[in-house]
Amino acid sequence: MDKQQVLVVEDEPLVQHVLIDALEEAGFGVTTLASGEEAIEIFKGETGAAYVALITDINLAKRLTGWDLAQKARELNGALPVVYMTGAAADEWPSHGVPNSILITKPFAPAQIVTAIAQLLNASGSTTA
Numbered sequence: 697m698d699k700q701q702v703l704v705v706e707d708e709p710l711v712q713h714v715l716i717d718a719l720e721e722a723g724f725g726v727t728t729l730a731s732g733e734e735a736i737e738i739f740k741g742e743t744g745a746a747y748v749a750l751i752t753d754i755n756l757a758k759r760l761t762g763w764d765l766a767q768k769a770r771e772l773n774g775a776l777p778v779v780y781m782t783g784a785a786a787d788e789w790p791s792h793g794v795p796n797s798i799l800i801t802k803p804f805a806p807a808q809i810v811t812a813i814a815q816l817l818n819a820s821g822s823t824t825a
Contacts (some may be wrong), residue, residue: 698725699723699724699725700723700724700725700748700749700817701724701725701726701727701746701747701748702719702724702725702726702727702747702748702749702750702751702813703727703729703735703738703747703749703750703751704716704719704726704727704728704729704751704752705728705729705730705731705732705734705735705750705751705752705753705756705762705765706728706730706751706752706753706756706781707730707731707753707756707757708753711753711781712728712730714806715728715751715806715809716728717806718806718807718809718810719809719810719813722810722813722814724813727747730756730757731756731757731758731760732752732756732758732759732760732761732762732764732765732768733758733759733760735750735752735765735769736760736765736768736769739768739769739772739773740772744772744773745773747773747776748777748817749776749777749778749779749813749816749817750765750766750769750776750777750778750779751778751779751781751809751813752765752766752778752779752780752781753780753781753782754780754781754782754784754785754788755782755783755784755785762780762781762782763780763785763788763792763793766778766780766793766794766797767794770794775796775820777796777797777813777816777817777819777820778793778794778796778797778798778816779797779798779799779800779809779812779813779816780793780797780798780799780800781799781800781801781802781804781809782799782800782801782802783801783802783803786799786801796816796819796820797816798812798815798816800812
């Protein structure tokens with residue numbers, strides 16, 4: 697059976713590695729990118745539909761924030777579950793977050809991300825046994 701693919705957008709390599717390990721251990725396929733701009737190109741392309749969820753940091757190194765990325769990704773895939781990660785912008789989630797999203801504050805346990813993805817996928821009916 698093919699693994700469900702998750703797109704992780706995080707500009708800190710250490711956090712990327714922690715997320716890759718946790719998500720792969722949970723049975724997901726993982727693609728990591730460092731910028732929202734790269735992620736938008738993926739979602740615009742043919743491979744964008746292959747992703748069952750987006751995990752994004754809020755404060756990314758380039759121009760697009762995680763808030764911007766999730767908004768644009770939702771324009772392209774209206775049902776895409778989103779998990780936000782942030783150390784400082786949690787208070788902005790009610791006004792900037794998209795529906796069907798979860799915000800995890802840093803520092804976090806990797807299992808929190810896996811649980812959040814599973815919860816969103818279960819709510820949308822996108823899980824596979």
